[in-house]
Amino acid sequence: MPHWAALAETGIDMNKLDAAFKAFVESAPVLCLAADRDFITIYVNPFYEHVHNVTLEQAVGKHIKDIIGEEGFQDNLEYYNQALEGNIVVRDGSFNKLDGSIHHYKATYAPIYDGKQVVGITGVVLDTTSEVEMVKTNKQLEKTKSELKTLVALDPLTNLYNRRYFSGISKTTFNTSKRNKSELSFVILDIDHFKQVNDTYGHDVGDQVLIKLSKLLSTSLRKSDVLCRYGGEEFLIMLPDTNVERACLISDKIRQRINELSIKPTEKQKFNFTVSFGVSSINCEQDNSVESVICRADKALYKAKEGGRNRVEFIV
The missing domain is CATH 3.30.450.20 (PAS domain)
Known part of the structure; x- marks a missing residue:
């Protein structure tokens, strides 16, 4: 009824x-x-x-x-x-x-x-x-927020992580590695005579060098590795679960790949460039900050520059 x-x-x-x-x-x-x-x-x-x-x-x-x-x-x-x-x-x-x-x-x-x-x-x-x-708007806002967060973390030229983002994630990884007593290495690399490239070919060609190098580095690393443009022509790589010997081997393989990379400003012009590497690894007993490890890698980079460039040096 x-x-x-x-x-x-x-x-x-x-x-x-x-x-x-x-x-x-x-x-x-x-x-x-x-x-x-x-x-x-x-x-x-x-x-x-x-x-x-x-x-x-x-x-x-x-x-x-x-x-x-x-x-x-x-x-x-x-x-x-x-x-x-x-x-x-x-x-x-x-x-x-x-x-x-x-x-x-x-x-x-x-x-x-x-x-x-x-x-x-x-x-x-x-x-x-x-x-x-409202649900659609909230989803769009979340998407926009995520995109903005990503943009803030990226270098606009190379699309790599920027120094600010790297600083945060490297500190977190350093603390985890120290707590677990696991391996962690850092590699600083710098383009040799980059000023000469800019002076000879112009800043647009210099940007091409940075972009090509960034792509080569990205394809040479594992998903767990973190790569950033540290500043100017300098890049910084964090290699979790990697000791200094392994980090040096990885760096040298990358160095060799870079030596084979050619830049063509025009159809009639062509040049190659080289990169110097500095490597260091965490000392779980002595290092109290990630900055101390990066500082040693930076000193190793200067050692590579003074040693003739286009080489890998390390300081433990």
Whole structure:
């Protein structure tokens, strides 16, 4: 037995209940629709009028599709038919309104009875557009925040991590390595005679050198390694779980690859460049900061420069 008919048998004053129901439907912030079996509208409440920009007088007598559009009607037709078969259907959906905007909703469709015969359907629709848009906005804000965070961490020319980001992550890794007594090495590399490159070919070519070197370094390292542009023509690499001997071998392989790298400012010009490396590793017993390890690597770099450049030196 339909719920409304069952209420009538309880002895409730149906006139009062009808009045209360009407007041609720007229004031509720949900869309209420009633239509006959041919989907001709017989009632819409004020909130429905507001959302669809249509008056009760304009809506009554119109086919549902003339209010919500053909696409919206076809999208709901399966559920309307289920209601006409005597079922109560709940669904989430969306459609393009006639003004082109997207309407999101949660709908409940139910049959209208005349005795035991279904003579039409009702639709109670909760407008979730603002909720959906808020979720989308929050997701976009999170994405933008993440992108900004990434941009702040990157060097704009080479797209490598910048010195500020490297400083933070290297301190964290240093503390972890010291606590676990695990290996950790740092490599500083500097382009030999880079000023001469800029003076001879110009800063645009100098930028090409930095970009090509950055790409070569990126493809020469493991995912766990951290590479940054430390400043100017200087780069810094952090090698977790790597002792000084292994770090020197890695550095020398990279050095050899760089020696084979050619720069062509023009079709008729071509030059190669070299890089010097300084390496050092953490001493878990003596080092109290990551800066002390990097400082030793920097001293090893100067040692490589003084030793003739294009070489790898280390200080433990």
